[in-house]
Amino acid sequence: EDQVTQSPEALRLQEGESSSLNCSYTVSGLRGLFWYRQDPGKGPEFLFTLYSAGEEKEKERLKATLTKKESFLHITAPKPEDSATYLCAVQAEDSNSGYALNFGKGTSLLVTP
């Protein structure tokens, strides 16, 4: 069964203090790995898609990387507005059950001034 584990559950950073969030996954065949951001009281917002090991994507202060077993979301010099819950999801190659996303429980990030 596909499994997605995110760590840490919660992370508190000072503004400007860079760090990384981890997403470990097990899936029979990876079709894609996705990062979403969720603000309190809102729905998740799509950030990145990664398809194969070694791939990297960047957006402002965020950079997502992928290996065969895990993905990292690196946050460089974060600002308070980066505070949110970051969700990782995998999509399996097996289409018998559709291509629905399997989400991790997320990392809650708080960036203080």
Place this chain on the structure above:
Amino acid sequence: DSGVTQTPKHLITATGQRVTLRCSPRSGDLSVYWYQQSLDQGLQFLIQYYNGEERAKGNILERFSAQQFPDLHSELNLSSLELGDSALYFCASSSRWDTGELFFGEGSRLTVL
């Protein structure tokens, strides 16, 4: 604003009752997904429709049902409600049935007393 509209935003009801949650996808999107989010389980996939047809099914209870109408809006029906059904219910849409890049609505918060 993702372009996905969900109503109602909040709903309080009693055990044993039945409720209907409504979702209007982004203009042009044919695929609609329903997810349940609770504190302990995270985001759980319930069901997907594509252009009016059921495409994939997750861990949706038999007490729950959904449909997508010809105008592409979707409804999630929850019946014989239990305390444990209290959660945030998200609708998401996408243009393709096999993509992981979803656009989420702001959710419907259901409280069962």
